[in-house]
Amino acid sequence: MNCDTVRKLIPLYFYGEVTPDEEDQVDQHLHECAACAAQLEQQSALAGALDQRKLEIPLALLDECRDDLMAAIAGGAPRQVKPAKGPWALFLDAMSATFTGFGRLRQPVGAVLLILLGFAVARFTGSGPSPSPVLSDNVYPMVRDVKADNDGTVRIRFDETSHHEVAGRLEDPNIQRLILAGSRDEDAAVRVESVGLLKNRVDSPEVRDSLLNALAGDPNDGVRLKALEALKPLAGDAQVTKTLSQVLLTDANPAVRMQVIDLMVTRRDDSVVGVLQNLMQREDNNGVRLKASKVLKDWNASIGTF
Amino acid sequence: MSPQVDTLIRAAQRGDQDAFEQLVRTYDQSVLRLAMNLLRSPEDARDVYQEAFLRVYRNLHAFRFDCSFHTWLYRIVTNICLDQLRKRKVRKEETAVVETSEGAIDRMEQYEEEAAAADPERSMWNRELKQRIENALVGLTPRERMVFELRHYQGLRLRNIGEMLGTTEEAAKNCLFRATQKMRGELGDFV
Numbered sequence: 001m002n003c004d005t006v007r008k009l010i011p012l013y014f015y016g017e018v019t020p021d022e023e024d025q026v027d028q029h030l031h032e033c034a035a036c037a038a039q040l041e042q043q044s045a046l047a048g049a050l051d052q053r054k055l056e057i058p059l060a061l062l063d064e065c066r067d068d069l070m071a072a073i074a075g076g077a078p079r080q081v082k083p084a085k086g087p088w089a090l091f092l093d094a095m096s097a098t099f100t101g102f103g104r105l106r107q108p109v110g111a112v113l114l115i116l117l118g119f120a121v122a123r124f125t126g127s128g129p130s131p132s133p134v135l136s137d138n139v140y141p142m143v144r145d146v147k148a149d150n151d152g153t154v155r156i157r158f159d160e161t162s163h164h165e166v167a168g169r170l171e172d173p174n175i176q177r178l179i180l181a182g183s184r185d186e187d188a189a190v191r192v193e194s195v196g197l198l199k200n201r202v203d204s205p206e207v208r209d210s211l212l213n214a215l216a217g218d219p220n221d222g223v224r225l226k227a228l229e230a231l232k233p234l235a236g237d238a239q240v241t242k243t244l245s246q247v248l249l250t251d252a253n254p255a256v257r258m259q260v261i262d263l264m265v266t267r268r269d270d271s272v273v274g275v276l277q278n279l280m281q282r283e284d285n286n287g288v289r290l291k292a293s294k295v296l297k298d299w300n301a302s303i304g305t306f
Numbered sequence: 307m308s309p310q311v312d313t314l315i316r317a318a319q320r321g322d323q324d325a326f327e328q329l330v331r332t333y334d335q336s337v338l339r340l341a342m343n344l345l346r347s348p349e350d351a352r353d354v355y356q357e358a359f360l361r362v363y364r365n366l367h368a369f370r371f372d373c374s375f376h377t378w379l380y381r382i383v384t385n386i387c388l389d390q391l392r393k394r395k396v397r398k399e400e401t402a403v404v405e406t407s408e409g410a411i412d413r414m415e416q417y418e419e420e421a422a423a424a425d426p427e428r429s430m431w432n433r434e435l436k437q438r439i440e441n442a443l444v445g446l447t448p449r450e451r452m453v454f455e456l457r458h459y460q461g462l463r464l465r466n467i468g469e470m471l472g473t474t475e476e477a478a479k480n481c482l483f484r485a486t487q488k489m490r491g492e493l494g495d496f497v
Contacts, residue, residue, distance in 0.1 A: 011486040055342050065355040213310045217332040
């Protein structure tokens with residue numbers, strides 16, 4: 001290969017988009033030609049400079065997007081100017097202002113007070129509304145609708161969220177249900193902890209599915225690595241191997257891909273050979289490439305597909 | 307396609323809202339990142355997000371599993387982003403910089419400053435280099451910009467990128483080559 005050809009290939013070579021033959025020839029040329037090697041360094045420096053431009057997504061923006069989308073799907077008008085505050089909102093604001101520091105609790109506190117108000121009105125007027133529920137301290141009501149009848153009765157529809165703490169052993173089905181719910185929680189730390197605990201229960205199909213879901217779809221690297229660790233006893237299972245293959249070819253984290261290889265190669269399997277050969281065509285990371293090529297060599301399989 | 311995503315799609319096609327929401331959450335961070343990185347405007351990125359997933363919602367029944375869901379979704383997202391980039395080219399508006407009574411401000415600054423606080427290297431951000439990079443990116447066609455974005459920032463293979471953009475791997479290779487050449491030309495001795 002001459003310098004012109006190599007320089008045309010350098011961007012593609014840098015991004016791992018050349019054929020194995022081209023890669024060998026460029027490698028050889030770069031060893032012998034300092035000018036072309038400098039071109040590759042310049043390409044690398046350009047990529048480094050562009051990396052600084054990469055933006056992390058602000059979580060608040062992601063949350064807003066999700067809320068807007070779900071509101072639009074539910075038939076609401078997304079991202080409209082917030083309507084002027086009604087009497088209910090003003091009342092809650094007043095409550096919040098009264099109880100400084102209770103900002104996050106203004107809805108529950110307001111709702112509880114309204115319920116108490118309704119209860120008191122009913123008691124004094126002697127009319128017979130449905131009895132109001134007794135709300136304990138750990139219940140956080142989310143009020144959906146409030147109506148005041150002409151007779152002084154206040155009707156409130158609300159959902160409630162309760163805060164509880166339970167303790168039990170992993171064998172307890174209720175504990176398992178909660179851990180499974182934790183594995184899908186918004187909070188990555190809760191997911192890491194929950195997925196880590198699931199590793200002792202992989203014999204349950206529900207747990208296995210949950211781990212595969214976490215491995216294939218969780219945005220957090222720690223959760224995916226925990227899921228991989230938990231799936232170790234299932235190495236060789238067809239369903240697990242299928243998901244591992246997909247993760248190996250799509251996961252953005254080289255550490256995850258390395259561990260996936262470890263898990264996939266516990267025994268020789270022709271389908272795994274194909275996946276590793278496919279990986280060799282697209283893998284950018286040298287460590288992952290080395291690991292995959294070593295396995296293929298150990299298994300006397302060719303490095304590429306032909 | 308992973309069996310889990312497959313299951314979610316089929317459930318969402320049957321009208322299961324929770325499944326649709328889970329499906330969105332599986333892919334929405336990368337969609338938003340793509341839109342933010344390309345358009346450098348939180349408002350525009352939000353519009354792309356909303357339009358893309360609403361199109362997915364309305365057309366999911368027509369998804370026949372003849373390509374990966376990721377590819378199908380990205381066809382939608384890249385089309386919307388390309389439209390936005392083309393409109394900007396026509397309007398000669400490129401960056402997120404807007405004129406205010408207090409002078410020009412960059413609407414992305416707040417996000418970059420937040421990132422800088424979290425990452426000390428970002429605090430060393432060289433404004434001139436940043437400006438040169440922006441100039442270099444302005445010089446790309448929307449398609450070159452998209453191919454470069456998908457390969458460099460999103461780490462997708464050119465074969466997949468070609469599939470998403472309705473073109474060949476070879477054409478995507480040419481786009482990537484032209485994009486990097488233009489940027490190296492613009493940045494010159496800066497890198």
